[in-house]
Amino acid sequence: MNNIKTKIMKNWKFLTILAILGGLIVMSFKPIDKKVIVIDAGHGGMDSGAQYNNFAEKQIVLNISEQIKKLNKNSDLEIILLRPDDKAISLTDRAAKINAINPDLVLSLHLNKSTNVDSSGIEAFVSEKNTFYDKSKNLAESFLNKLNFKELQNNGVKTKDLHILRTSNCPAILLEIGYLSNTNDRNFITSTLGQKEIAEKILNAIKD
Numbered sequence: 223m224n225n226i227k228t229k230i231m232k233n234w235k236f237l238t239i240l241a242i243l244g245g246l247i248v249m250s251f252k253p254i255d256k257k258v259i260v261i262d263a264g265h266g267g268m269d270s271g272a273q274y275n276n277f278a279e280k281q282i283v284l285n286i287s288e289q290i291k292k293l294n295k296n297s298d299l300e301i302i303l304l305r306p307d308d309k310a311i312s313l314t315d316r317a318a319k320i321n322a323i324n325p326d327l328v329l330s331l332h333l334n335k336s337t338n339v340d341s342s343g344i345e346a347f348v349s350e351k352n353t354f355y356d357k358s359k360n361l362a363e364s365f366l367n368k369l370n371f372k373e374l375q376n377n378g379v380k381t382k383d384l385h386i387l388r389t390s391n392c393p394a395i396l397l398e399i400g401y402l403s404n405t406n407d408r409n410f411i412t413s414t415l416g417q418k419e420i421a422e423k424i425l426n427a428i429k430d
């Protein structure tokens with residue numbers, strides 16, 4: 223009788239250890255390949271950014287950011303909105319938040335405006351002073367190729383020493399998604415369908 227009891231106890235101990243080990247293995251597989259992307263909608267609050275009639279850059283880039291987050295159904299991809307509402311955030315605070323999150327990529331969204339109404343198209347900026355300059359540049363190039371809008375010409379990747387790009391301790395890209403001052407660009411980026419397409423294509427580009 224005592225022998226059977228000891229055998230059962232031993233089996234229980236063995237099974238418990240097995241269950242704990244199994245749990246540890248499952249847990250260690252979960253978060254490793256999760257990608258974290260910060261979307262930084264430019265401007266906000268008193269700072270409207272570029273404006274044309276009733277259209278404000280701050281609102282359009284916020285709409286697009288919200289849609290990117292909403293459209294994301296991939297559990298291995300976490301999208302964090304740096305500016306989730308119409309509030310001003312200083313560039314210093316933005317950089318501090320980005321570095322506290324320590325994402326795989328920060329994508330800053332802006333719209334362009336020029337006194338030359340013929341200026342049009344989408345372009346990406348990266349900073350040579352960012353530690354991840356090479357990675358940022360390669361990502362920005364493949365990004366623009368993947369976005370491939372028929373309404374917005376591809377103006378390529380340029381370098382600019384912008385605060386967010388320079389101070390982020392991760393790959394960082396700033397996208398200027400078309401010109402509010404250009405009629406064709408404006409018609410696309412201010413339309414519901416245009417903004418939906420922009421959000422879908424950006425999400426697809428950051429997924430890979």
Ligand SMILES: [Zn+2]
Nearest residue numbers: 264271332333
């Ligand atoms: Zn801007």
